Amino acid sequence: MAIEGHSGIDGQGGGAEILCIGTELLLGNILNGNARWLAEELAALGIAHYRQTVVGDNSERLRHAVLEAAGRCELLICTGGLGPTPDDLTTATLADAFGAPLEERPEVIETIATRLAQRNRALDPGSRKQALLPRGAAVLPNPTGTAPGMIWSPRPGFSLLTFPGVPSEMQAMWRATAVPWLRQQPFSRGVLRSRTLRFWGIGEGRLADRVADLLALDNPTVAPYAGAGEVTLRLTARGADADTAEALLAPVDQELRQRLGHHCFGADDASLASVVLELLRQRGQTLAVAESCTGGGIGAALAAVPGASDVFLGGVIAYANSVKQGLLQVPGEDLARHGAVSDAVALAMAEGVRRCTGADWGVAVTGIAGPGGGSVDKPVGLVHIGLSGPGGSQSEGVRFGESRERRWIQTLTVGEALNRLRLELTG
């Protein structure tokens, strides 16, 4: 609900929409990174944004989508279809939809000709097409490529901006010309500020129950989102300026952290790995991992954090039992008696990796990621997590669910292991 509640406009109308044009999006050939990038930019500008649409390179369908949007929103951001090929029909279709003639812009022709000359190419009919804009539209210059966009208000209370689909060109045009223009417009109302609180060890449903009253707030809004094991709450406040918006965020942020206690592990760019590394850094302690079913995933998560090397020493990937015995000195008797997926083995792995690396802390995981290898006693999704530190060792079994896929179980195991170490370090 986050951004929805903030608009000054009720019902269906108002705000901005994004329209991405390109058959490659309908075929699933590429991810729609432009929509995501523009969505973040609109939020940062405080422009409410209610809908994204994708249509192919088809004039009739594009025409319908544009006219529908013109009846609903104040601002339409279009990407794609500005190139030189016959497939690129955005400008001509928009002109036709609003009954405006196309006019050749001499200043655009000149820029395009100069750019092409730099690459030893002559002005061809396709490039010439790119200099045609509807009467009344302003040129939205393209500092890096050939195709310019436009800023056009074909109807009172409705403006549209067009950009090429190439992300780098679109972004350069957005920053240089669109942002300054948008800041002057009446639909830029104040400033939005967002923060994402991150949680582990609590499901989306249970979390939502505990903060139900805050999920109903209007400003800031609080919206839950569930990833793989991690649940996040996105807080978004609107204010006349950044300070006002931040001041609205702060008390709700504090209240959420207080209510959810140790489940909250950080905010924004924090990860379980970065939080654990920082806790150990503050203590001047080091960490090593002993991984069976994750095959190196815990280590990779730690190594993904810049500057991990002052805390993270490395460890042993003990996928085969022979490696558990050889490098980690897990007793063969434990393996035979309890099986590789057991508290005894997880403990021995955690202690073994501390011994062989000299780390202050050892984290170990051994489990059944599936799809094969499960039994009634030890089903797929069962993982034992061992922790060993200066104060002693412990291990526990966790069940991530028999129906889960291998990668899901591996991802949750990585997070759960790091979270157990976090809880141990924060008491």
Add this chain to the structure above:
Amino acid sequence: MAIEGHSGIDGQGGGAEILCIGTELLLGNILNGNARWLAEELAALGIAHYRQTVVGDNSERLRHAVLEAAGRCELLICTGGLGPTPDDLTTATLADAFGAPLEERPEVIETIATRLAQRNRALDPGSRKQALLPRGAAVLPNPTGTAPGMIWSPRPGFSLLTFPGVPSEMQAMWRATAVPWLRQQPFSRGVLRSRTLRFWGIGEGRLADRVADLLALDNPTVAPYAGAGEVTLRLTARGADADTAEALLAPVDQELRQRLGHHCFGADDASLASVVLELLRQRGQTLAVAESCTGGGIGAALAAVPGASDVFLGGVIAYANSVKQGLLQVPGEDLARHGAVSDAVALAMAEGVRRCTGADWGVAVTGIAGPGGGSVDKPVGLVHIGLSGPGGSQSEGVRFGESRERRWIQTLTVGEALNRLRLELTG
């Protein structure tokens, strides 16, 4: 233009649309990977697909978007908003839009209760809400999570399917139930067959130049896509039946593989890790890894492949030099003289991990992932990759580019190391 030309339907009407529901998409918090995945699946099923829409968790706007789509298309695929929180309002909104009452489905309650019990959790009101479906709708079972979807034809000639927004759940439901159902429907006209060829070690531009004539084909179409290090070509053929479509694919597939030689490492679900594991399995040989800058990423990629354990033994994460020396017996003299990022150390790591695990093959990486730690001689992005096998050992330095981000360098290092082993194994 590819998919546009294939439809039997003219003008605005017919075909499928995708509707993704979630304010997090409007805020730009996440990429719309679901839309892309579904678009590829629809293309593979031969179902024409004309529009994608994103709306937030807002009942009124969702209602409008659904009713508009119902007036335009035959099939609407909805994702998101099926969770247990008050924000999740997809099912109730759809029921209301088409004037159908919600009914509790006992069989769904039972499944949800069983799943929750496996995780030691009780049935709460939010979960109970997930068992409500509009009268007349069929349950679309969720084999891995709690929220089921539905298959519903609220009006003649218009059907809708709902899925949770969690990609793994959505994909499992799609494959198990939606695909068989869709194959029976009249809008599945003819058959599309797709194949994705996967390449490593060649850029998208160079690859496209070498197959420019094939990229211009009409049936099958061939579309390039660049990921992180990997480049793919998607071949899509349309035929009256599967055999006809496959017969169109085969010669182009063969021609592409012939032209691009060893750059092509596999097709469809193959990964560099799965290909390397299979090559070693055929030889009855085993593999261990010694990882510095990737911190376990190569091991995690191998462990992500089901059944890896008969080939992959594990290895050593030698992030700190002390671990390189202690567990892998890298000579302190090599570290002092050549530095940790050097051929001498990569070689010693690869040989060391074979020795300490007993594996037939050892792969080692040591490099500078950045953002810190670079120098003029050894810039960020420099990685040395060592290979050791029954026939001897070798090492080489690779530069992934100083301007690249840490994760990009780590991801490319994982792929490059596996690819070097692949090339060694295939001669």
